[in-house]
Amino acid sequence: MHRFFAPDIAETLTLPEQESQHAVRVLRLAEGDEIEVVDGKGNLYLCRIALAHSKRCGVEITGRTAVPNHWQGKIIVAVAPTKNLDRMEWMAEKATEMGVDRIIPLLCRHSERKELKTERLMKILVSAMKQSLKATLPQLDEMTPIARVLTDASLPRQRFVAYCDAATERRQFEQCYSLEEDVVIMIGPEGDFSPEEVELAVANGFVPVTFGESRLRTETAAMYAVAACHALKQK
C-alpha cells in the first residue's frame, strides 16, 4: 500500500500539498482507495481517500497503530556537514534508514561548510523514513556551534567524540558503548576537530573513541556509528 507523510493528519484529515499531488496526480489514487499515512511522531494511520483533491487530498482515518522506533536507547549523531553536500545527504538518508533519533549538524573550527539549509535534508529524511517503514522522523537540528553542543546538559550522559588523531588516547567505540542507554556521538569535519575542541569535549564528559584502524571520511564515520549501534544492539 502507498505510504504518505502528514505530520498533522489526525487534526486536518488532509494530506499536505506535495503528498496530495503525489497521491492524486502521480499515483492517480481515487476516492475510496486505501492508503497509509505516518505522522513522523510514531503513528501509522490507515486511511481511505475521501476527497481526491490534487492539492488538499482529504482522508478518513480507519485505523491507527503506534509504531515506535524498534530500538532501545536513543541514537544521536552530531556531525559536521561535509563540504560536498551530497555526502551529507547520503549520510542522513542512510542513518535514517538504519535508524537514528536525532542529527545535529555541527559547526566546528575546521568546518569547510559553515551553512546548511535543512529544508532539503528534511525531505530526504521524510523519504527515508517512509522507505524504511518507520513512522518517526528523526529530529534534525539547525547548524549548531560545537560549543553549544558540548555544554548542552540535555544531551545524554553517554557521549563520545570520534577523533582521528592517534596521538590522543582513545577507546574502541564498540567496547565502551552501553547499548541500552541513550548516546550522542560527535563526528568532526574533514579537517578533524581542533585539539582545543577535543579538550573541551573531554572536559564536558565526551569520551574520545576510535572506530578502528580504517581512516573513515566524515560521512562514512557517521554512517558507521549508526550501523555499529544497531549491530551491537541486535547481537
Added chain:
Amino acid sequence: MHRFFAPDIAETLTLPEQESQHAVRVLRLAEGDEIEVVDGKGNLYLCRIALAHSKRCGVEITGRTAVPNHWQGKIIVAVAPTKNLDRMEWMAEKATEMGVDRIIPLLCRHSERKELKTERLMKILVSAMKQSLKATLPQLDEMTPIARVLTDASLPRQRFVAYCDAATERRQFEQCYSLEEDVVIMIGPEGDFSPEEVELAVANGFVPVTFGESRLRTETAAMYAVAACHALKQK
C-alpha cells in the same frame, strides 16, 4: 605524505600514467620528493621520486612495509547493482573505506541493472583504499549470475542471504555471524530475490537472515552488512 597506487611498483619502479600525472602535473612533485605507494596487495612502499615524468614517473624504493587488512575473517558481499549507479558506487566506496575483501556484483532475476562496467567502480575502490589508509584493494568481480555464486564451492562456508520477505523464516544476522570465519553475504536487488533464488540459496548452504526491522535499500543493506561485521569484530 602523498599516497599513490601502482600495482606493479616493485617490478616497474614507475607510477602508472594517471598517478604520474597527478604527482607531477597536479601536485608538482619533483625529483627527490618522498611519496608513499601502495600496490593493492598489502604492501606499502616508501619511495623517492627519481624521474619526475608526467606520464611515467620513476621512483626509487627506500622502504617496504607489509600492511595486511586489519581484520580477521574475510568479508565478501555479493550484491545486486542498483538501477541508479550512484548508489552502487557509494556503497562500494563506503564498503572499501570500512573494509571489505571482495565485492561480487550479482545478477538476479529481479535485477533492474543487467550490466555493469567495473572500470569506473575500480577507480572508486582505489581512491577509497588510499583514503582509508589501506594497502589492499578489494577484489571486484564482473557481474555474476546468482546461480554461479550459489554453486561456487570456493566461497566461504559461512554464507548468508539477506532477504526482505518476512514470511520466510530468517535469523538475526548479528546473532549467527561467526566473527573469525570468512563470510559471504548476499544482498538482492530492489525487487528482492525471487522465492526460487532463495530456495536455491538455502539448498546451497546460505542461511536466510534479516538485518532488523528497518527495510533497507539494497545499497544500505550492503553497507550495513560490512559495518556490522566490523562492529561485531571490534566489540
